[in-house]
Amino acid sequence: MMAALRAQHILKLSAERQREFVNSFDVVFCDCDGVMWLIAAPLPHTGDAVNTLKANGKQVIFVTNNSIRTDDEYVKLFSGIGVKNFQKNDIIHPAKSMVYYLKKHNIKQPVFSLCGTASNTTLRSGGIDVRTLDVTQPITTATLPEITEPKEKVGAVLFDINMDLNYTQMVAGTRYLADKDCQFLAGGTDWLLPMTPNLTVPGFCDFLETIQRFTKRPATILSKPSLLLGEIVKDIYQLKDPKRCLFVGDSLTHDIRFGLGCGFQTLLVLSGSTPIEEMLAAPVEDQPHYYADGISDFLKLYENICKKA
Structure with a gap:
């Protein structure tokens, strides 16, 4: 049986309610994968929608769990879909959250990273001394202990999406975490990665769970849905009134x-990982305030408002 419905489609609101809706927020926080694009495929008119929001006085900031691109790559990607004046500080992802957290809490360096190449580039650009384990030779049970033995004391082990992550690196991470003074910071909590309209692949949360379960060390999560990330975002972007954010x-x-x-106010778009049936079946307290087919619905929404002005 379906739960009660809280969420309202933004294009099915009355003309007055549509105007009230867009006047109810000043800042738009926006996910990327499944909203602006799929990981390996575009979504239509998303750049136009962001430009329309900005043209109507909204600040648009992107909050993604995907650190597999550098800032320069994100600038190129956003520019490629037509977003105007995209700046590097317009986006935050787990690698950037890690830089913030490591510095704010004065965590000793170096750190050992299980993150991908782009994340490590972001960490180093942020002034973090990063160590990694590059596995270039075949590993056997005889060589694994020596290769994964900690070479120095590190202040933290970092985990995030890493397409090249392998078993030997994970073993090394667990051995660093045997030191109780070594912290464990993580992104990579998504269950699913929607690659194209016809292909969704597993996320990295099971790898994270394996490390946590073996080490008995729960990670400090620096990606959505962690509220610690919420505090970081509010601090970085100097947010005064969460209710004025969408x-x-x-x-x-x-x-x-x-x-x-x-x-925050919340808007679920149906262009990514959540079908409408899942939204409708969710308990009312877990549903968004609003929903839309895609972020491009803001184009029609503002068109409706202009017609009724």
């Missing part, structure tokens, strides 16, 4: 839960 995402479990926990 969070746009495609995941009930990560985006909408995060937005609700932070006290």
Whole structure:
């Protein structure tokens, strides 16, 4: 049996309610994968929608769990879909959250990273002394202990999406975490990665769970839906009134839960990982305030408002 419905489609609101809706927020926090694009495929008119929001006085900031691109790559990607005047500080992802956290809490360096190449580039650009384990030779049970033995004391082990992550690196991470003074910081909590309209692949949360379970060390999560990320975002962007913020995402479990926990208004788009049936079946307290087919619905929304002006 379906739960009661809280969420309202933004294009099915009355003309007066549409105007009230767009006047109710100043800042738009927006997920990327499943909202602006799929990981390996575009979504239509998303750049135009962002430009329309900006033209109507909204600040648009992107909050993604995907650190597999550098800032320069994100600038190129956003420019490629037509977003105007995109700046590097317009986006935050787990690698940037890690830089913030490591510095704010004066965590000793170096750190050992299980993150991908782009994340490590971001960490180093942020002044973090990063160590990695590059596995170039075949590993056997005889060589694994020596190769994975900690070479020095590190202040933290970092985990995030890493397409090249392998078993030997994970073993090394667990051995560093045997030191109780070594902290464990993580992104990579998504269950699913929507690659194209016809292909969704597993996320990295099971790898993270394996490390946590073996080490008995729960990670400090610096990605959605962690409310610690919410505090970081509020600090970095100097947010004064969460109720004047709208969070746009495609995941009930990560985006909408995060937005609700932070006290933001929330908008679920159906262009990514959550079908409408899943939204309708969710308990009312877990549903977004609003939903839309995609972020491009803002184009029609503002067109409607202009017609009724």
